Structure formats: structure tokens, C-alpha cells
Amino acid sequence: MPKVHVLNSSGKKVKEVDVPERILLSPAKEHLIYEAILNYRANLRRGTASTKTRAQVRGGGRKPWRQKGTGRARAGSTRSPLWKKGGVTFGPSPRDYGYSMPKKAKRNALKSALSMKLAENQLLVLDQLDFKEPKTKEGVKLLRALNLDSALIVDSQDNVNLFLSLRNIPKVKAVDHGQLNVYDVLNHKSLVLTQTAFDSLMERLK
Secondary structure, three states, X not given: OOEEEEEOOOOOXXXXXXXXXXXXXXXXXXXXXXXXXXXXXXXXXXXXXXXXXXXXXXXXOOOOOOOOXXXXXXXXXXXXXXXXXXXXXXXXXXXXXXXXXXXXXXXXHHHHHHHHHHHOOOEEEEOOOOOOOOOHHHHHHHHHHHOOOOEEEEEOOOOHHHHHHXXXXXXXXXXXXXXXXXXXXXXXXXXXXXXXXXHHHHHHOO
């Protein structure tokens, strides 16, 4: 069974862990990755864009001029879409853009994304990430030791000091292992998991 190196926070090899072939060595399914990213971005949309139709615009109840004899075109309201300050034809209205994706398809898309990172040697496993206090310089020190400039750090959300230390660093994001998604994985150059997060993720993707 293939293995992946487990490093410490200084970037030195500590041990090795087995890599489940069915999870991290399966061929990448690009169509599922595309669908997963499309789904993630659609669910992020707020859908608050709104315009008013001619029925919703205030005013316009009086006919601007008589129907015939003026030489001008017929007009029944000053709130027609043809008029300034009029309503909007077929404009956007608040809606929910979110939709659900089959759990199996979403899981296979995440497997494909992880397989891609492993094939590119951009998947790192660390033994632990324990910061004594929440300081950005501790996060920068970690990134320099691992020679990373763009990274997604995955651990438990209970590790508050880690999340607080990384939140102000550009191109770096920390997420809980239960909230890992395809978009975040591919939006960062490197993927870094603690061994606890790695084991939990492999168990979830079985």
C-alpha cells in the first residue's frame, strides 16, 4: 500500500502513513469536479438583486395626456418601462440559486481533487499543529518552514489558536476537516492536513 510522509512543523519527516488506494489513487473525474465547484459557487450566491416592475413603481396613476389629438404616441402611465423612472422589464428579483448535489457525486469529486493534489506532490500531512497563542507570526513561521505561499490548512475547528493565527495571511485559509470542499482544495496551491484531520477525512470518504 502506498505511503505518504508525515512531517513536523519544521518540515522534517517523522513517520509514514498508509494511503488508501480507493480514495487517493483513483483517477480524477474532471466532470464531477466541475459540477462540485459549480454547486459550491451557486450556493454562495445571495440572490438579493431586485428591480421593480411598472406595477411596483410609485406613481404613474394619472394618464399623462389624452389618448388622441396631441400628435404624440399613446401613453397610459409615466411608469412605463419606456419612460425615465419607469419600471424594469424582466429585471432580476430575489431568488435562491442554491441546489443540492448527490452525496456520492460530491464525495467522488472530493476524492478526485485529493488525488490530484497527491499526484502533484502538493498534499502534506503534519503530525500536529499546536500553537501556544494566536499570533500571525506563528502562522508565517509555519509557512516558511514548509516553504508554502498558498495553502489550505485542514484541522479541527477546536484548534482555535491555529485558525486565528492564519486568518490574516493572504492566500492561506484554515478549515475544519468536516467542511473540506473541492473549491477550497483547488483554489490553493498546497493542501496541508494534520494527521488527525487526515485520518478523519479518510474515514469519511470510505
